[in-house]
Amino acid sequence: xxxxxxEMFEKKQNLLSIYFTAGFPALEDTMPVxxxxxxxxxxxxxxxxxxxxxxxxxxxxxxxxxDALNNGMCIKKLLEQIKNMRSEITMPVILxxxxxxxxxxxxxxxxxxxxxxxxxxLILPDLPWDEYVAKHKxxxxxxxxxxxxxxxxxxxxxxxxxIDSQAEGFIYTVASAGITGNIKTSVDYRTAYFDRIRNxxxxxxxxxxxxxKDSASYKHACEHADGAIIGTAFVNYVKENGTSEEAIKKFxxxxx
Amino acid sequence: xSKYQVNEAGLYGRFGGAYVPEMLYPNVENLRKxxxxxxxxxxxQKEFKSLMIDYVGRPTPLFYAKKLSKIFGAxxxxxxxxxxxxGAHKINNAxxxxxxxxxxxxxRIIAETGAGQHGVxxxxxxxxxxxxxxxxxxxxxxERQAPNVARMRMLGAEVTPALSGNxxxxxxTNEALRDWISNxxxxxxxxxxxxxxxxxxxxxxRLQSIIxxxxxxxxxxxTGKALPDYVVACIGGGSNAAGSFxxxxxxxxxxxxxxxxxxxxxxxxxxAASMARGTEGVIHGSRTMLMQTDDGQITEPYSISAGLDYPxxxxxxxxxxxxxxxxxxxxxxxxxxxxxxxxxxEEGIIPxxxxxxxxxxxxxxxxxxxxxxxVIVTISGRGDKDMAxxxxxxxx
Numbered sequence: 001x002x003x004x005x006x007e008m009f010e011k012k013q014n015l016l017s018i019y020f021t022a023g024f025p026a027l028e029d030t031m032p033v034x035x036x037x038x039x040x041x042x043x044x045x046x047x048x049x050x051x052x053x054x055x056x057x058x059x060x061x062x063x064x065x066x067d068a069l070n071n072g073m074c075i076k077k078l079l080e081q082i083k084n085m086r087s088e089i090t091m092p093v094i095l096x097x098x099x100x101x102x103x104x105x106x107x108x109x110x111x112x113x114x115x116x117x118x119x120x121x122l123i124l125p126d127l128p129w130d131e132y133v134a135k136h137k138x139x140x141x142x143x144x145x146x147x148x149x150x151x152x153x154x155x156x157x158x159x160x161x162x163i164d165s166q167a168e169g170f171i172y173t174v175a176s177a178g179i180t181g182n183i184k185t186s187v188d189y190r191t192a193y194f195d196r197i198r199n200x201x202x203x204x205x206x207x208x209x210x211x212x213k214d215s216a217s218y219k220h221a222c223e224h225a226d227g228a229i230i231g232t233a234f235v236n237y238v239k240e241n242g243t244s245e246e247a248i249k250k251f252x253x254x255x256x
Numbered sequence: 257x258s259k260y261q262v263n264e265a266g267l268y269g270r271f272g273g274a275y276v277p278e279m280l281y282p283n284v285e286n287l288r289k290x291x292x293x294x295x296x297x298x299x300x301q302k303e304f305k306s307l308m309i310d311y312v313g314r315p316t317p318l319f320y321a322k323k324l325s326k327i328f329g330a331x332x333x334x335x336x337x338x339x340x341x342x343g344a345h346k347i348n349n350a351x352x353x354x355x356x357x358x359x360x361x362x363x364r365i366i367a368e369t370g371a372g373q374h375g376v377x378x379x380x381x382x383x384x385x386x387x388x389x390x391x392x393x394x395x396x397x398x399e400r401q402a403p404n405v406a407r408m409r410m411l412g413a414e415v416t417p418a419l420s421g422n423x424x425x426x427x428x429t430n431e432a433l434r435d436w437i438s439n440x441x442x443x444x445x446x447x448x449x450x451x452x453x454x455x456x457x458x459x460x461x462r463l464q465s466i467i468x469x470x471x472x473x474x475x476x477x478x479t480g481k482a483l484p485d486y487v488v489a490c491i492g493g494g495s496n497a498a499g500s501f502x503x504x505x506x507x508x509x510x511x512x513x514x515x516x517x518x519x520x521x522x523x524x525x526x527x528a529a530s531m532a533r534g535t536e537g538v539i540h541g542s543r544t545m546l547m548q549t550d551d552g553q554i555t556e557p558y559s560i561s562a563g564l565d566y567p568x569x570x571x572x573x574x575x576x577x578x579x580x581x582x583x584x585x586x587x588x589x590x591x592x593x594x595x596x597x598x599x600x601x602e603e604g605i606i607p608x609x610x611x612x613x614x615x616x617x618x619x620x621x622x623x624x625x626x627x628x629x630x631v632i633v634t635i636s637g638r639g640d641k642d643m644a645x646x647x648x649x650x651x652x
Contacts, residue, residue, distance in 0.1 A: 052553040053426065053539070055433045056277045062420050074551040099275055100538045104552030125277035126538065152279040154440045159281070174279055178438045 004092040004120045005044070005146055005169045009205050012043055015227025016218065016256055017207065018234050019096065021048040021064040022081070023073025029243045030081045036248030038089050046123060046229065047082070049075055049097030056125045058181035060232045064239070075105045079113045086118035094148065096123040107136060111143040121146040121169050133166050148172050153193045160200060170205040173197055173225060180210055181232030187220065194224030215255050230255065260505045260581060266454025268575035274453035275538045279437045283445075284541075286360070288455045294359050295352075295462055307351050308466060311384065312341045314348075316467075318474035318632070323602040328618045330485075330625035333478065335471045335634045337496065338607060342377050344637030345467060345496045350377035350446060352463035354385050357444035364388045364443045368432040370397055370425030371562030372404025373608075373637060374448030379413035381446075389413040392431040394424035397562065404641065422556045425566055429540050449493025450570030453541030457498075457570045464499025471632055472503050484630040486621070488513040490613040491584075492528065492564035494573045496636040501582070511583060514573060515617045517559035518586035528557035529586045530569040531577050539568040545577075560589035560645065561609035563637070587616035593649050595619075596639065608637035609645060 008015070018037050022030045030047065037045055050065035050073050057065070078095075085093070095114060102110050102124060114122070122145055127136075129149055140147050146169030151160050153176055164171060176190055190211075197206055208221040209229035221228035234251060241247040266272055266288070274284055294300050308314040316336045324332045337345035350367075357365060365387045369375030375391040382389035391408055395417040398405050408415050421427035429447075436445045450460045468487070475484055487504050489497035491514040504510040519527035527533055527547075534545040539554055546568040547555045559565045576582035587595070595615035600606045607615065614633050625631070639646065646652065 052421065052555075053430050055430050055540075056279065056437065058434075059420065066421070069553060074553075076551070098538075100548070100554070101552035103537060104535075104548065104550070125279075126275045126541070128274060128276070128281070129278070131273070150278040152282075154282045155278060156282065163278075177279065177440050179434045 001144070003144060003146055003169070008043060008092055009170065009226070013226065014222040015043040015207060016252070017044045017046065017227060017229040018042050019046040019048055019229055019231030020238065021050055021061060021068050021235055022078045023050065023068035023071045024064045024235070025067065025239055025243070027071040027073060030078065031085065033238065033243050033248065034082070034085060034089055036243060036245045037252070038091055039245055040249040040252035042091065042252055043227065044092040044094065046094045046096040047078070049078060049095055049101060051098040051101055054098060056179055058179045058232060060181050060235050064235045075101055075110065079117055082117045092120040093118065094121040094123055095119055099124050099127045108139055111140055111145055114145060115143040119145065121148050123148045123150070123172060125150055129163055150174055151197070153177055157200060160197070160202070164202040164204055167204050170207050170226070171202060172229070173206045173208045175208050175211040175221070178210060191224065198224060218255050258506050260576065262454065262458045262572070268571050269578060271543050271571035271574040271578070272454055272457060273543050274541055275543065276453045276541045277437070279440070280433070283436060283440050284453050290360060291356060291455050291459050294356050295459070300355060300359065303355055304352055308348065312347050312351070313339065314466065315470040315474065316340055318471055318478060320478060321603050324599070324618070327602070328622050328625060329627055330629040330631050332618070333475065333484070333630065333632045334605070335467060335500065335632055337467060338605070338611065338635045338638035342380050343640060344373045344377070344608065345464060345499060346374045346377035346448060347380065348466055348499070349448065349460050349463045349495060350374065350381040353444070353446040353459070354378070354381040354387060357387065357446070358385060360444065362442060362444035364439065365446055366390050366392065366432050366435050366443055367446045367448060368392045368425065368428040369448065370394070370428070370565060371641065372397070372401045372408065373563060373641070375413070375415070376404055376407050376411070378446050378448070379408040379411035382413065383411045390435070391415050392418050392428040392435070394418045394422070394428045396423040397425065397428070401562065424556065426554065426556070433540070449495045449566070450498040450572060451493045451540055451542060451568060457542065457572050460495050461498035461502055461572060464495050465502035467496065467499035467634060468501060468503035471500070475630070475632065479630060481630065483507050483510050484632045485509070486511045486513055486629065486631040488515065488614050488617050488631060489634040490515045490564060490610050490636060491569060491573060492517065492566045492610065493568070494570035496634055498570060498572055500634040505576070505581065512576065512581065513583050513585060513617055513621070514577070515613045516584060516586045517561055517564035517613055518588045519558040519560070521588055522586055526558040528559040528564050528566065530557070530567065531574065531584045532586050542571045544568050544571040544574045560592065561613065563608070563610040564613060585617050585620055587613045591616040596646065597650055605635065606639035607635050608639050609642045611635045611637055
């Protein structure tokens with residue numbers, strides 16, 4: 001079977017993806033949020049696996065992670081919650097988290113259980129790319145999981161080309177130097193960087209994340225890449241407005 | 257090249273590495289490429305050594321502790337890092353890394369601190385060398401270490417509270433890493449312990465290795481012998497232990513003893529003994545032993561000593577312990593307090609609570625000491641900062 005991420009890129013453009021933290025605001029919110037996002041017409045999702053020390057995340061996702069952990073969220077629980085998701089969810093699903101809990105769960109066991117649940121990709125920002133390729137790529141490939149790499153404005157061209165040459169799925173383009181939800185560079189700076197990436201003519205599609213928070217930033221990202229990911233703004237939104245289908249639909253329709 | 261040192265891939269056996277997000281990769285990689293050339297350059301060595309002598313007050317003495325020797329039945333020598341400027345060994349590393357930052361053209365320094373010793377050392381180095389300095393410190397630690405916060409501010413540093421997690425050292429380290437992600441161009445991160453992504457553990461060990469370089473020479477001057485039988489140091493992240501062991505690690509006859517903080521006891525659930533009670537994992541960019549839950553969430557350690565109160569340990573120590581080159585002991589809060597009392601009353605030296613853990617190994621080793629054994633114990637810092645705890649617990 002073809003990976004749902006690859007299928008999606010063949011059919012769709014200007015992709016909108018939403019990140020949310022598993023088990024937040026309440027432990028059993030994972031499936032309702034997933035359902036709500038699919039019904040609202042989001043193209044794909046990242047489900048955040050909470051970690052005690054999320055060093056690429058800003059305060060909003062840090063606090064959501066702590067709440068989720070206090071609610072009792074853990075990898076085992078998450079994989080149980082999404083075990084039967086493929087009976088109703090058709091969009092690609094990516095799990096995003098940090099390497100330590102995954103190592104502790106057992107990286108191969110994690111890949112096998114994620115595949116069984118119908119997960120399509122993984123983002124583990126602190127698993128270095130070259131270690132992934134050398135030690136884990138063959139195993140992830142055998143479980144039909146795309147390992148999505150991040151690149152940042154400070155990544156040199158040759159580094160980006162190196163990653164692109166080995167990557168599958170798409171490249172997660174971090175919008176500017178910073179952590180999630182904390183972007184302080186100008187639109188011009190970001191435009192120049194997005195155009196630099198575009199001019200590299202990468203094999204893989206590029207999706208922009210970090211600092212995408214509303215319709216304007218989503219549209220700006222889509223002018224320069226294949227889609228955009230919204231995280232912090234959505235996590236804030238469900239904290240304020242809850243996770244009903246109606247509330248989620250309202251958030252998504254305000255974006256596009 | 258020593259078989260015990262880091263390899264080209266940044267690994268100590270299966271420990272170490274550089275588990276950092278791609279946003280930090282260029283920074284860490286740039287540092288990795290240049291740190292050895294800078295440290296080994298004649299220019300750096302000249303500047304570093306002259307500041308160590310004229311500013312820090314090195315070499316620190318190696319003192320024969322006559323009364324302790326009698327009590328414990330071996331010749332005990334104290335390596336007096338407590339006499340270094342700012343009161344602890346931390347200044348060696350802070351000045352060394354600040355010089356490296358300047359060679360790399362960086363103008364802004366960030367650092368993390370727990371009790372404030374590394375923060376004070378970094379603020380001092382930045383005042384001396386004219387660098388902008390921001391120190392991240394857990395909000396909880398800012399409250400309980402007010403004198404060190406005032407020292408840092410007086411030295412011109414900006415002290416920024418870490419408000420995430422439990423608001424202690426681990427969270428301050430996360431905040432410093434986040435700052436570095438957000439400010440990749442002008443900023444250099446001075447890590448205070450032998451932890452973090454490669455090349456930090458090796459870089460910190462090299463800068464602290466001046467401790468054992470001096471101690472080895474001084475020991476021979478004292479005794480006419482080439483090598484001691486034991487070198488003992490306390491260990492949290494492991495910078496003073498790394499510096500104390502560095503020039504002895506290839507001398508297989510020298511027993512290297514690292515003393516962790518057992519807190520209320522190894523099995524009390526309130527401990528900071530990452531090697532005795534931790535499991536393998538990844539923290540702050542390196543694979544090492546750490547305190548974590550069954551789900552791989554990093555937990556808050558406990559020790560009476562703020563400087564040892566860290567959930568991980570440097571990857572070099574995890575490796576040396578794993579292969580049996582380093583022996584790891586643990587001392588409880590009470591054992592450390594008793595050791596501090598004993599050193600104060602017998603030798604007239606009030607040690608830092610961290611260093612008191614190293615001294616607390618002596619009663620545990622007493623039965624295996626021979627009268628002819630020579631033992632070097634590193635007194636990593638002085639106890640001025642711990643007087644509030646000593647007043648409360650020892651009722652002097």
